[in-house]
Amino acid sequence: MSADLxxxxxxxxxxxxxxxxRQHLVRQLNGADxxxxxxxxxxxxLRQFPTxxxxxxxxAEAYFALNKHSAAFVVVEELLSHDAGHAAAHxxxxxxxxxxxxxxxxxxxxxxALTLNxxxxxxxxxxxxxxxxxxxxxxxxxxxxxxxxxxxxxxxEAEPSAQARLLGLEKxxxxxxxxxxxxxVKEEIRLKIIHPLQFPDLYKAYGKAxxxxxxxxxxxxxxxxxxxxATAGEVQASFISVGISDILxxxxxxxxxxxxxxxxxxxxxxxxxxxxxxVDALAANRHDLRQSAGRTVINQFLDELDGATRSNxxxxxxxxxxxxxxxxxAFRRPGRFDRILLVTPPDEPARAAxxxxxxxxxxxxxxxxxxxxxxxxxxxxxxxxKAVVDMAVETSLRAAMRAGRPLPxxxxxxxxxxxxxxxxxxxxxxxxxxxxxxxxxxxxxxxILVYLGVKKPGS
Ligand code: ATP
Numbered sequence: 001m002s003a004d005l006x007x008x009x010x011x012x013x014x015x016x017x018x019x020x021x022r023q024h025l026v027r028q029l030n031g032a033d034x035x036x037x038x039x040x041x042x043x044x045x046l047r048q049f050p051t052x053x054x055x056x057x058x059x060a061e062a063y064f065a066l067n068k069h070s071a072a073f074v075v076v077e078e079l080l081s082h083d084a085g086h087a088a089a090h091x092x093x094x095x096x097x098x099x100x101x102x103x104x105x106x107x108x109x110x111x112x113a114l115t116l117n118x119x120x121x122x123x124x125x126x127x128x129x130x131x132x133x134x135x136x137x138x139x140x141x142x143x144x145x146x147x148x149x150x151x152x153x154x155x156x157e158a159e160p161s162a163q164a165r166l167l168g169l170e171k172x173x174x175x176x177x178x179x180x181x182x183x184x185v186k187e188e189i190r191l192k193i194i195h196p197l198q199f200p201d202l203y204k205a206y207g208k209a210x211x212x213x214x215x216x217x218x219x220x221x222x223x224x225x226x227x228x229x230a231t232a233g234e235v236q237a238s239f240i241s242v243g244i245s246d247i248l249x250x251x252x253x254x255x256x257x258x259x260x261x262x263x264x265x266x267x268x269x270x271x272x273x274x275x276x277x278x279v280d281a282l283a284a285n286r287h288d289l290r291q292s293a294g295r296t297v298i299n300q301f302l303d304e305l306d307g308a309t310r311s312n313x314x315x316x317x318x319x320x321x322x323x324x325x326x327x328x329x330a331f332r333r334p335g336r337f338d339r340i341l342l343v344t345p346p347d348e349p350a351r352a353a354x355x356x357x358x359x360x361x362x363x364x365x366x367x368x369x370x371x372x373x374x375x376x377x378x379x380x381x382x383x384x385x386k387a388v389v390d391m392a393v394e395t396s397l398r399a400a401m402r403a404g405r406p407l408p409x410x411x412x413x414x415x416x417x418x419x420x421x422x423x424x425x426x427x428x429x430x431x432x433x434x435x436x437x438x439x440x441x442x443x444x445x446x447x448i449l450v451y452l453g454v455k456k457p458g459s
Contacts, residue, residue, distance in 0.1 A: 005032065012041070019049060026058040030065065038062040053083050060092055072096055085171060087117035095125065103132035115229075116173065119361050123397065169240050169269060172233040179223060179230045180357050180382070181350020185341050189214065189231055192339050193316045197235060197271060200313075213305060213317035213336060215279070217324040218343035219428035221383025223354075224320035225277060227343065231318065232273035239273045240266055244281040256300040263304040263312070270314030279319035279337075280326040298328070305336045322428065324445075325435045342447035345381050345425045348374050354382050355414075358389045363396075365408040373414050379423030391417035 008025045015021065022045045029038035042059035049055060056079040063072035073096055079089045090113035097106035107129045113120050176186050193214055196203045216224040225241065232239035242262060266274040282298055303309060305317060319337060321327060331337050346354055351374035359370065377385065392413040400407045433452055436445035449455035 005029065005034075016044070017048065019045070019052065023052070023054040023058070026055065026062075030058055030061050033065070035062040035065040039066065051082060053079055053086060053089075057086070057089055057092065060089070064092060064096060069096060069099060073100075085116055085173075087113045087120055090116065091120050091122070091125075094129070098125070098128065098132065103129060107133040112170075115170065123394075169238055169265065171236075172229045172239050174226075174230045175233045176230050178233075178357055179227050180352075180354030181346045182223065182227060182343065185216075185227065185343060188339070188341055189227075193318075194231070194235055197237075197314065197316060213319060213339070215324065215327075215332075215337040215340040216318065216320045216343050217322070217340060219345060219381060219425035219432075220322050221381035221424055222343050222345050223382040224343050225275070226382065228273060228275040228318045228320065231316065235271060235273075235316075237271035237273050237316065238266075238269040239275065240269075241275045241277060243277045244279055256296055259297065259300050259304060260309075263315070264310070266315045267310055267312065271316070272314065273316045273318060276317075276319040278321065279331070280321040280323045282328075282331075298330075302330060302336065325439060340444065342451065344451050345379060345423075346385075348378070351377055351380065351385060354385050355389070358386055359409070362389075362393065363406060363408040365410045367411040368409065368414070369411060372411070373418055376415065377418050377421075379425060380418075380421060381423070381425050384421050384424055387421050388414060388417040391420065 005025065005028055008021065008028065012018065012021055012025055022041060026038045026041050026045075029035070029041065038058055039062040042055045042062060045055045046052065046059065056075050060072045060075040060079065063069070063075065072092070076089050076093050076096065079086060080093065083089065090109050094106045094109035094113060097103075097109055110125060110129055179186070216227065218224065228241070229239055231237075240262065263274070266272040282301060305312075317337075324340065327337075332340065352370045355370035355373055359368065373388070377388070380388070392409050395413040395417070396407050396409045429448075429452065432445070432448050433454075436448040436452075437454070440446065440449075446455060450457050
């Protein structure tokens with residue numbers, strides 16, 4: 001392989017300013033385990049193009065391979081400081097952090113890389129991280145922070161960018177087209193929160209105030225988080241995702257201050273989607289603990305939602321819960337989470353669309369038919385379908401290992417996997433049905449009854 005690179009090396013001698021050639025060559029050199037040569041050429045190139053991301057990444061990769069980890073850290077962190085959306089850099093960062101004995105941070109870096117580019121999934125690294133740092137309850141804030149909650153003392157001095165990094169700010173690349181099905185919910189979101197953001201004057205002219213939040217509820221794994229992220233992508237807004245339990249647990253004693261800072265960050269980043277996962281944890285906290293501290297956090301949260309201290313213009317507030325019935329009615333007052341939408345498990349066409357999305361970019365046998373799999377996976381959530389695809393990928397990987405060559409994913413592997421994955425949403429509907437039948441104040445849960453066929457739409 002090295003001999004094949006000689007013509008390229010010769011060409012670069014003649015045109016040392018040819019950046020594309022240099023970038024290509026150093027990648028090839030790294031691929032051929034000629035890391036020392038790659039290092040030399042990257043450093044030469046960076047003298048001329050000091051912020052070139054491709055050269056920085058190749059240099060960091062060369063350093064990593066040469067066991068010069070500190071140097072690799074410096075380069076990769078420099079790269080991420082001016083290009084926070086560089087998925088491959090996050091991936092390398094994850095490897096470096098793992099090697100440095102920081103598995104939780106490594107996991108967060110890896111999750112960040114996959115959020116930016118799911119195609120970078122690396123099974124071996126994933127497994128090592130799973131063993132070294134099992135998943136925590138709420139991934140996203142740590143994903144940007146690489147695991148470190150803000151310390152109370154550092155809050156005041158922190159620059160917005162440091163805060164932003166700490167709080168997991170991102171610019172999602174996914175859009176509504178990456179969310180299978182949910183057409184009615186997408187339409188509601190367009191109407192209720194995207195259009196008011198895009199055409200504020202028009203809405204004002206009709207006396208429609210923008211603002212207020214949108215609460216998504218429904219069984220687990222049906223894409224609430226995915227949809228919130230795609231909403232941000234749809235309007236090219238920033239996205240901040242926070243688990244309420246993080247605010248309550250990790251920042252104990254400082255929750256109000258951190259909540260305020262979170263909203264401030266979102267306001268500074270407007271347009272921004274500020275997404276609260278497990279928002280019911282706030283309500284549960286209020287009932288269970290009956291502590292004044294819990295109450296202050298809730299009041300702070302409600303004040304921020306109301307825009308009592310500062311306007312929330314340009315901030316789209318979304319929240320998700322699997323247990324809306326635990327939520328304090330105070331949350332649903334006008335201007336707060338006054339729009340509440342049920343996110344149901346995908347129907348057959350939506351399952352086909354989700355499978356199509358999940359299989360994108362993977363090696364597939366010609367026989368693959370998402371529609372046929374969709375027909376046999378009634379009741380599965382988006383997350384269940386992801387489990388089906390993951391299992392089929394593992395089957396193909398095992399077969400490829402045995403064969404010693406890459407093999408495509410077969411329809412039969414997907415169908416076998418589909419038989420093994422049990423619908424995870426049934427239990428939720430059993431509980432939800434009771435609430436919808438017996439505590440359905442103001443028809444709040446009519447959508448559940450319609451979905452279950454207990455009630456006719458619009459009746
Ligand atoms: P939870 O209530 O457990 O937090 P959730 O409703 O927020 O779950 P997500 O975390 O958004 O569900 O979904 C889990 C994964 O399933 C997503 O990361 C995505 O890969 C996949 N998924 C779910 N629904 C869809 C969909 N409609 N289109 C594409 N992918 C989906």
